[in-house]
Amino acid sequence: xxxxxQSLFLSVREGDSSVINCTYTDSSSTYLYWYKQEPGAGxxxxxxxxxxxxxxxxxxxxxxxxxxxxxxxxxxxxTQTGDSAIYFCAEKGRPGTYKYIFxxxxxxxxxx
Amino acid sequence: xxxxTQTPKFQVLKTGQSMTLQCAQDMNHEYMSWYxxxxxxxxxxxxxxxxxxxxxxxxxxxxxxxxxxTTEDFPLRLLSAAPxxxxxxxxxxxxxxxxxxxxxxxxxxxxxxxTVL
Numbered sequence: 022x023x024x025x026x027q028s029l030f031l032s033v034r035e036g037d038s039s040v041i042n043c044t045y046t047d048s049s050s051t052y053l054y055w056y057k058q059e060p061g062a063g064x065x066x067x068x069x070x071x072x073x074x075x076x077x078x079x080x081x082x083x084x085x086x087x088x089x090x091x092x093x094x095x096x097x098x099x100t101q102t103g104d105s106a107i108y109f110c111a112e113k114g115r116p117g118t119y120k121y122i123f124x125x126x127x128x129x130x131x132x133x
Numbered sequence: 134x135x136x137x138t139q140t141p142k143f144q145v146l147k148t149g150q151s152m153t154l155q156c157a158q159d160m161n162h163e164y165m166s167w168y169x170x171x172x173x174x175x176x177x178x179x180x181x182x183x184x185x186x187x188x189x190x191x192x193x194x195x196x197x198x199x200x201x202x203t204t205e206d207f208p209l210r211l212l213s214a215a216p217x218x219x220x221x222x223x224x225x226x227x228x229x230x231x232x233x234x235x236x237x238x239x240x241x242x243x244x245x246x247x248t249v250l
Contacts (some may be wrong), residue, residue: 029173052237063137063223063241064176071236109175113237119164119183120191121239123176 025124027110032130039097041127043110046091050112053086055095058107058126067108068095097129105131135159139224139242146214146249154209154245156224162240163229165207166191167199169220170244176223182207183229214249221246 025045033039045053051072056064070077070084070093077084083096097104110124140155158165166181168191178191182201196218198210207226211218225239 025175054238056239061243063243064225064239065241066238069236069238119166119181119189120178121237123168125173125175 025110025112025122027108027124027127029125030128030130032132033100034132035100035102037100039095039100039104039129039131041095041097041108041110041129043093043095043124044091045093045110045112045122045124047112047114047122048088048091049114052113053084053093054109054111054113054121055082055084055093056109056111056123058109060106064109100129100131102131102133105129137224137226137240137242139222139245141245142243143246144248146211146247148215148249150214151210151212152214152247153211154222154224154247156207156209156242157205158207158224158226158240159205160226160228160240161204162226163204165201165224165226166239167197167207167209168223168225169193170223171220179209179222211247214247216249219247219249 027043054069055067057067058064081098085094107126107128109126137158167179168176177193180199182188222245224242227239
């Protein structure tokens with residue numbers, strides 16, 4: 022069945038890099054996403070990657086996609102206290118599929 | 134634009150009571166959906182809609198009803214609340230048109246925290 026898995030917690034020191042990992046199961050996914058949820062708020066799209074890409078860089082964010090292993094990662098360089106949040110990995114299936122599968126979320130805590 | 138607006142933000146119900154969570158979006162999005170967020174379980178899809186008059190079930194639809202009479206509104210109804218429905222509920226919408234240039238980004242409301250005693 023469809024499933025997206027993430028570790029639940031990650032703690033890093035301010036200034037270090039954070040790497041959040043995700044594994045997914047639907048090889049037909051067209052887009053994969055990283056959403057950020059700050060305390061008491063809804064989810065906001067942080068970045069995404071199209072399934073025919075291996076890597077995407079956006080300022081401090083680097084997304085790596087390994088389609089063979091169905092593994093997605095999000096690297097945050099120079100992590101700041103404002104990056105403390107829950108990060109969700111999500112996949113969207115082939116065109117015409119309206120369902121998204123979200124992971125359990127990884128709570129990132131940045132220590133000053 | 135206000136984006137996706139959910140009301141109420143907080144609600145406490147007794148077992149067996151009914152209520153409606155409201156969701157409205159002003160982005161003219163065709164697609165609207167409801168998720169529930171529970172600790173350690175991520176977001177699970179309850180119901181979704183791809184346009185006015187069209188609704189479909191998600192992963193956990195039991196105990197919930199929806200309707201879509203307008204493009205803007207997508208209310209979620211709990212007919213007889215149960216403690217298992219204690220959760221944080223999120224409404225999300227997205228544009229369906231645009232072909233390959235549409236990345237499928239979901240826009241979320243701020244959530245409605247429901248407690249059923």
